[in-house]
Amino acid sequence: AQSVAQPEDQVNVAEGNPLTVKCTYSVSGNPYLFWYVQYPNRGLQFLLKYITGDNLVKGSYGFEAEFNKSQTSFHLKKPSALVSDSALYFCAVSSGNTGKLIFGQGTTLQVKP
Amino acid sequence: GAVVSQHPSWVICKSGTSVKIECRSLDFQATTMFWYRQFPKQSLMLMATSNEGSKATYEQGVEKDKFLINHASLTLSTLTVTSAHPEDSSFYICSASKYRRETEAFFGQGTRLTVV
Secondary structure, eight states: OOEEEOOOSEEEEETTSOEEEOOEEEOSSSOOEEEEEEOTTSOEEEEEEEOSSOSEEEOGGGOEEEEETTTTEEEEEESSOOGGGOEEEEEEEEETTTTEEEEOOOEEEEEEO | OOOEEEEOSEEEEOTTOOEEEEEEESSSOOSEEEEEEEOTTSOEEEEEEEETTSOOEEOTTOOTTTEEEEEEETTEEEEEEOSOOGGGOEEEEEEEEOSOTTSOOEEOOOEEEEEO
C-alpha cells in the first residue's frame, strides 16, 4: 500500500530563515510525489511535483523539494521564509492510474516576523 | 494551471435536508474527479472517485446512499449529502486531474457545510 508521512505537525521559523517541511513516502514502483499548500478555508494549491529527472524540483512561490530515493524522502524547502508562507502544507503520492492522491497528515508552517 | 470551481463556498442547512455541491472543471475535461472531506486541522480523507458516465467508486466506510455522486459530464461532478445530520458538518473539497497519475490534481476552493 502507498503511504505518505509528514512527521511534524507544525514547523516554526523566523522570517528570512530557511525552512524545511519533511515528507517520507512508501510506494511500490516509481513514486509520483506532490506538494500542495492550503490556506484557511480554501482548497489546495499545487506547489510542485516529482515525476522523474532531476532530484531537485523547483516550484511555485520560491519553493523547491529534493527527492531522495535512498531515504524515501521528498522534503519541501525554501531558502528564505516569508510570513505569507504560513499555511498548511500537504505532501502526496499518486496512487494507481486514476490520479488518486494519498495525502500525508499535513504540516502547519508558522513563519514569524 | 487549470481551474476547478466548486459551489457553494459555504452552506448552512437544517438536519434532515439534502445539500448539493457542484464541482466544475472550467478549462479542461476531467474524466475523473475526486471528493474529499476534511476535518479541522486534519488531512484530506478521500470519499469517492467520480467517473464520468459511470458509478462512483466509494472508499471503505463511506455511505454511498448518503453521499450521492453524479458525474454527468466531463466538466461537472456533484456531491449530494442526503438527510444531513450535524455530524456531516465538514469541509468538502473536490479535485480533478487529466487522468494521468503524473499529472497534478487541481482543487476546488472547498465547501464549508454546517448542519444545524
